[in-house]
Amino acid sequence: MxxxxxxxxxxxxxxxxxxxxxxxxxxxxxxxxxxxxxxxxxxxxxxxxxxxxxxxxxxxxxxxxxxxxxxxxxxxxxxxxxxxxxxxxxxxxxxxxxxxxxxxxxxxxxxxxxxxxxxxxxxxxxxxxxxxxxxxxxxxxxxxxxxxxxxxxxxxxxxxxxxxxxxxxxxxxxxxxxTSPESQEACFIKGDYRELFTEEDFPPGEIVTVDGRIVGKHQGIYAYTIGQRRGLGVRLGRPYYVVAIDAPKNRVIIGPKKYLRCERFLVKKFHLICDAYRQKELEANVRIRYRHKEAPATIKFYTEKEAEVIFKKPQQAVTPGQFAVAYQEDKVLGGGEIHLKETFSSSD
The missing domain is CATH 3.40.50.620 (HUPs)
Structure with missing residues (x-):
């Protein structure tokens, strides 16, 4: 059945x-x-x-x-x-x-x-x-x-x-x-996901440039994601984007578009669909979010689960918490959550 x-x-x-x-x-x-x-x-x-x-x-x-x-x-x-x-x-x-x-x-x-x-x-x-x-x-x-x-x-x-x-x-x-209309959002969210959070969950904090200048206030880090340009509430003479989120210091870090380029990142729990796919290095096309166009990369495994993804050409707005999925043509090799090896310091 x-x-x-x-x-x-x-x-x-x-x-x-x-x-x-x-x-x-x-x-x-x-x-x-x-x-x-x-x-x-x-x-x-x-x-x-x-x-x-x-x-x-x-x-x-x-x-x-x-x-x-x-x-x-x-x-x-x-x-x-x-x-x-x-x-x-x-x-x-x-x-x-x-x-x-x-x-x-x-x-x-x-x-x-x-x-x-x-x-x-x-x-x-x-x-x-x-x-x-x-x-x-x-x-x-x-x-x-x-x-x-x-x-x-x-x-x-x-x-x-x-x-x-x-x-x-x-x-x-x-x-x-x-039939019902096709849903485009997470099924548990009716409207804006920000409604799930309160100021008590996420207090306001500082918006800081990559060179350490405090240029504004944010209303909670949950409202920002890597690559975001609109809704920052700051005017600096040229476009600035969210390039990192410093949760321990409750800061949103912004910078020019060049700071969104990323060549490599870690996946700490890389899941392979089939053990037969396992090698020390894999050549694959990697997607870093659902609508991202897959890009050629080398995947190096340091342990059974920890891997580094190295793109042939840097990609825009690689986002911690999103998932990298590896393909060879139509076949899915597997994937895991993105962890950046290093981020921007928001120290004063």
């Missing part, structure tokens, strides 16, 4: 339709992650599962989600990092705790509407994660921390599809009007 994780959107709905069309034994699964007004979402998913003529089961994961994901989100900002909750959620919740729950419900696999592909490589005996066929939608970046067990239990029916064709088919099925 297969559990299809359904959010009420186009992608998960069409994934369920495809599996049913293949005569798979499936049921719909809705996971509660946020305690805020879930009734509307549940009602929408119920209408969709009724239209698809499949059962719906509901799993409440609000408590572990708050601890593992919202807790991680808040902790990262307190450390001056820019988190990526979707990557952690996929590893810890959707293909972690939720997978455990669906197995208790009698399902052996979980299917989602991600635009990625998984194949089993007979040569290296590994499940391999590949980009989805739609270059504008593919989501392999967000699944780069999954392990072999998780990939072995995952199904991605949309891996060979293009989003525009999925929408056309959903319209033909008469289901488009029942």
């Amino acid at each position: 297969i559990a299809v994780a359904m959010s009420g959107g186009v992608d998960s709905t069409f994934a369920a339709h495809l599996l049913k069309k293949q005569k798979k034994n499936i049921f719909g699964l809705f996971a509660l992650f946020s305690p805020k007004d879930p009734e509307k979402e549940i009602a929408r998913v119920k209408r969709l599962t009724e239209a698809l003529k499949i059962d719906l089961k509901i799993v409440d994961l609000t408590l572990p989600f708050r601890e593992k994901i919202i807790g991680y989100f808040r902790k990262s900002y307190r450390q001056g990092l820019t988190p990526n909750p979707c990557i952690i959620c996929n590893r810890e919740i959707k293909f972690g705790l939720l997978l455990e729950e669906v197995q208790k419900l009698g399902a052996s696999q979980i299917a989602t509407g991600h635009y990625v592909r998984v194949i089993f490589n007979e040569t290296n005996h590994c499940f391999e994660l590949l980009k989805g066929k739609d270059p504008g939608k593919e989501q392999s970046y967000f699944l780069a921390l999954l392990n072999q067990h998780q990939l072995s239990k995952a199904l991605f029916p949309l891996g060979e599809w293009r989003k525009e064709d999925v929408i056309k088919e959903i319209v033909k099925l008469g289901l488009f009007g029942l």
